Amino acid sequence: MNRRTALASIIALTTGLTLAGCSTSDSKPELKVTGAFMPQPVSDMAGGFLVVKNSGDTSDRLTSVTSPISDDVSIHETKNGKMRMVTSFEVPANGRLVLERGGNHIMFMKLKQQPKQGEKVSVELHFEKADPIKVDLLVKETTHAPKKQ
Structure with missing residues (x-):
């Protein structure tokens, strides 16, 4: 009988610790977008630029971007001067994705229209954990290059 009681106690304790561990991991990323812009396109392609700040204790991933201006929007990394499409970018906990x-950057192909300087282009950022975020990219002059953040 003592063995059964001891075994039951161990199982209950283990289950309680496991559940307690799960409840602390429920924190979510806290995302905010700043500095969103698009240089005025000179062809049927355009780039989009912004910063995603995460003030939460949980990391997230930007997995896709959608926009009514193009049916072909992707995210690209640039390494050693070469650009290639990727499936996601990390948004670190208490960090940022630039x-x-x-x-x-965000890459827009086959634009349905060419936005002009001063207009806004609507996009929706999709994440692995956080809800989508709708952002307006302000169209800047073609050569616009803000200081690094």
Whole structure:
């Protein structure tokens, strides 16, 4: 009888510790987007740039971007001067994801229209954990290059 009681106690304790561990991992990323812009396109392609700040204790991943301006929107990384499409970018806990000229960015192909300087282009950012975020990219002059953040 003592063995059964001891075994039951161990199982209950283990289950309680496991559940307690699960409840603390429920924190979510806390994402905010700043500095969103698109240089005025000169062809049927364009780039999008922004910063995703995560003030939460949980990391996330940007997995895709959608926009009514194009049915072909992807995310690209730039390494050693070469650009290639990727499936996601990490948004570190208490950190940020920077999409900037000459670096990682959003790529719009086959634009349905060419936005002009001063207009806004609507996009929706999709994440692995956080809810989608709708952002307006302000169309800047073609050569616009803000200081690195």
